[in-house]
Amino acid sequence: MQLTAPEAAPLRADAARNRARLLEAAARLVEEQGVARLTMEGVACAAAVGKGTVFRRFGDRTGLLMALLDHTEQRFQTAFISGPAPLGPGAPPLERLHAFGCHALRQTSEQLDLYLAAEPEVTRRFTSAPYRVRFMHVCMLLRQTGPGPDTDVELVAQTLMGYLDPALIGHLTRQRGMPSERLEAGWRDLVDRSVGPRPVV
Amino acid sequence: MQLTAPEAAPLRADAARNRARLLEAAARLVEEQGVARLTMEGVACAAAVGKGTVFRRFGDRTGLLMALLDHTEQRFQTAFISGPAPLGPGAPPLERLHAFGCHALRQTSEQLDLYLAAEPEVTRRFTSAPYRVRFMHVCMLLRQTGPGPDTDVELVAQTLMGYLDPALIGHLTRQRGMPSERLEAGWRDLVDRSVGPRPVV
DNA sequence: CCTTTAAGCGGACCTCGGTCCGTTTTGTTG
DNA sequence: CAACAAAACGGACCGAGGTCCGCTTAAAGG
Numbered sequence: 001m002q003l004t005a006p007e008a009a010p011l012r013a014d015a016a017r018n019r020a021r022l023l024e025a026a027a028r029l030v031e032e033q034g035v036a037r038l039t040m041e042g043v044a045c046a047a048a049v050g051k052g053t054v055f056r057r058f059g060d061r062t063g064l065l066m067a068l069l070d071h072t073e074q075r076f077q078t079a080f081i082s083g084p085a086p087l088g089p090g091a092p093p094l095e096r097l098h099a100f101g102c103h104a105l106r107q108t109s110e111q112l113d114l115y116l117a118a119e120p121e122v123t124r125r126f127t128s129a130p131y132r133v134r135f136m137h138v139c140m141l142l143r144q145t146g147p148g149p150d151t152d153v154e155l156v157a158q159t160l161m162g163y164l165d166p167a168l169i170g171h172l173t174r175q176r177g178m179p180s181e182r183l184e185a186g187w188r189d190l191v192d193r194s195v196g197p198r199p200v201v
Numbered sequence: 202m203q204l205t206a207p208e209a210a211p212l213r214a215d216a217a218r219n220r221a222r223l224l225e226a227a228a229r230l231v232e233e234q235g236v237a238r239l240t241m242e243g244v245a246c247a248a249a250v251g252k253g254t255v256f257r258r259f260g261d262r263t264g265l266l267m268a269l270l271d272h273t274e275q276r277f278q279t280a281f282i283s284g285p286a287p288l289g290p291g292a293p294p295l296e297r298l299h300a301f302g303c304h305a306l307r308q309t310s311e312q313l314d315l316y317l318a319a320e321p322e323v324t325r326r327f328t329s330a331p332y333r334v335r336f337m338h339v340c341m342l343l344r345q346t347g348p349g350p351d352t353d354v355e356l357v358a359q360t361l362m363g364y365l366d367p368a369l370i371g372h373l374t375r376q377r378g379m380p381s382e383r384l385e386a387g388w389r390d391l392v393d394r395s396v397g398p399r400p401v402v
Numbered sequence: 403c404c405t406t407t408a409a410g411c412g413g414a415c416c417t418c419g420g421t422c423c424g425t426t427t428t429g430t431t432g
Numbered sequence: 433c434a435a436c437a438a439a440a441c442g443g444a445c446c447g448a449g450g451t452c453c454g455c456t457t458a459a460a461g462g
Contacts, residue, residue, distance in 0.1 A: 012458055015410060039448060050412030055450065057410095116324065122317050126372040155387035158373070162363030171327040172359070186356035193394045213428060216440060240418060251442030256420065258440095 019057050021047040026068055035065070035117040065118035066128065069111065073130045076107060080137055093144035094195060097160075100138070101187040104164045109173060109180060115166035135161055148197035156194050163190055220258050222248040227269060236266070236318040266319035267329065270312065274331045277308060281338055294345035295396060298361075301339070302388040305365045310374060310381060316367035336362055349398035357395050364391055 011019065025046035029038050040061055044051040058064040085091035086099040108115050120128055126135075138157040147153060162168070163186070172178045212220065226247035230239050241262055245252040259265040286292035287300040309316050321329055327336075339358040348354060363369070364387070373379045 012409060014458065018411085040450085041448070044412090051449095052412055052451085053410075061449070119323050122320050122368045123371065125368050127376065152383065152387050152390065154377075155373075155383075155390075158369060159360060159364055159391055162366065162369065163360055165363065167323045167326050168359060168363065170324065172356075175328065176355075182353065182356075186353050186360075189353065189356075189399060190360055192400055196400060198390060199393055199397060199400070213439060215427065219440085241420085242418075245442090251440095252419095253421085253442055254440075262419070 015057070018047065018049050018053055022049060022054055022057060022064075023067060026064060030068065030114065035113050038065075038117075040064070062118060062120045062124075065114060066120075066130070069114055069118055069130075072107060072111065076103065077130075077133055079103070093141045094191065097138070097141050097145075097191045097195075098188050100141070101160070101164060101191065102184045104134070105169065105180065105183055105187060108164065108166050108169050112166065112170050112173070116170055119166060131161070134164075142195065145195040147195065150198055160190065160194060163187060216258070219248070219250050219254055223250060223255060223258065223265075224268060227265060231269065231315070236314050239266075239318075241265070263319060263321045263325075266315060267321075267331070270315055270319055270331075273308060273312065277304065278331075278334055280304070294342045295392065298339070298342050298346075298392045298396075299389050301342070302361070302365060302392065303385045305335070306370065306381065306384055306388060309365065309367050309370050313367065313371050313374070317371055320367060332362070335365075343396065346396040348396065351399060361391065361395060364388060 022043060026038065026043045029042060029046055038061075040054050041051050043064070044054045047054075054064065058067055080087045080096070080100055080103070082088055086095045087103060088096075091099070119125065125131065135157055138160055139153055142151075142153045142157055142160075147156075169183065172183060173180070223244060227239065227244045230243060230247055239262075241255050242252050244265070245255045248255075255265065259268055281288045281297070281301055281304070283289055287296045288304060289297075292300070320326065326332065336358055339361055340354055343352075343354045343358055343361075348357075370384065373384060374381070
């Protein structure tokens with residue numbers, strides 16, 4: 001995925017063609033039989049390509065799945081970076097935070113299986129490019145709310161991001177059967193509690 | 202692990218003996234070469250036992266690793282359920298929450314590799330017995346703080362639990378190099394923000 | 403158009419988690 | 433003690449992720 005590589009070296013013609021084929025095949029297989037049944041060899045075969053090629057292009061299974069989510073994630077990124085308010089700039093930071101979380105919640109719920117399957121290994125959950133972009137954005141919005149000087153913005157941001165973890169969303173909506181409105185209300189509540197000065201208890 | 206089984210059917214003599222052997226062998230191997238190098242066959246071999254036996258007893262690799270953490274986890278549980286204040290009953294709920302998180306943070310940091318490796322599959326992170334016990338305890342303490350009627354205790358508790366996720370702790374301490382004091386201060390801040398009525402923004 | 407070279411390719415191969423099933427052991431009952 | 437059923441055992445087996453390396457091919461330079 002070029003998401004992690006800051007410099008996107010252009011692919012050779014055949015490589016680009018195979019990459020497109022692989023993504024298409026993978027998307028089709030996921031739609032047909034669910035992401036759980038997706039095997040790397042299956043994708044390679046369906047794309048009429050060698051297995052090694054899949055790994056060369058996407059690194060590992062997680063990389064392939066993240067590439068499948070790339071479009072969605074890119075759209076989200078441009079929306080909250082440069083799109084219309086309240087997600088994009090123009091609205092007050094608190095509103096933007098509200099909108100950010102609600103959008104993320106919906107987007108994750110819509111493609112939950114894919115987001116769950118694409119969750120990287122424990123040690124990489126916080127270093128993937130999409131995560132970092134989201135995280136830095138939340139940090140920025142938090143700072144714009146004028147937090148008290150004793151507020152640890154990074155830790156608050158991590159807490160907020162934790163609420164948007166696909167694994168948690170899946171648990172709450174599927175195992176616990178919570179409706180999405182409840183999750184969104186919970187998000188707004190969390191945001192409201194997180195901004196502003198520390199409460200004196 | 203009997204942690205998930207409410208009724209602990211007593212093991213046959215040979216089974217109990219093999220279980221002990223396996224745990225001992227696994228602990229030794231982990232200490233010698235790190236949890237990353239631990240393979241199920243390796244444990245079986247070191248315990249002079251068949252591979253199938255390991256899986257019969259512990260279900261899967263995660264189950265074995267969780268069993269390795271069982272002692273620690275049990276001690277923690279009895280400490281916050283029936284131990285001395287402020288972790289146990291006797292202290293006000295806010296103090297107990299503070300103590301709970303700080304203890305969890307320390308305990309996780311001390312055996313971080315093991316906790317990371319024992320992290321169950323995405324869909325089971327929230328259903329493991331130790332998690333549920335911790336979660337319900339946090340819920341209880343939150344309710345004892347007299348939350349406002351519009352506070353969603355379960356969601357707040359999940360947020361708090363998210364802060365204690367080993368993956369997050371590992372990221373913050375290892376990749377970001379945050380000292381434990383900062384994490385603990387962040388926990389207390391989060392707790393203080395989480396209790397009490399919703400702020401009016 | 404020919405040469406060159408580095409990127410790309412493919413599939414045999416390895417490892418390891420997890421399953422299966424025929425055999426063995428335990429402990430209970432008569 | 434003998435018989436029996438249930439539990440446990442063990443290791444062959446399977447599937448899938450990931451690696452390796454000799455071969456192929458795109459594309460840049462002469």
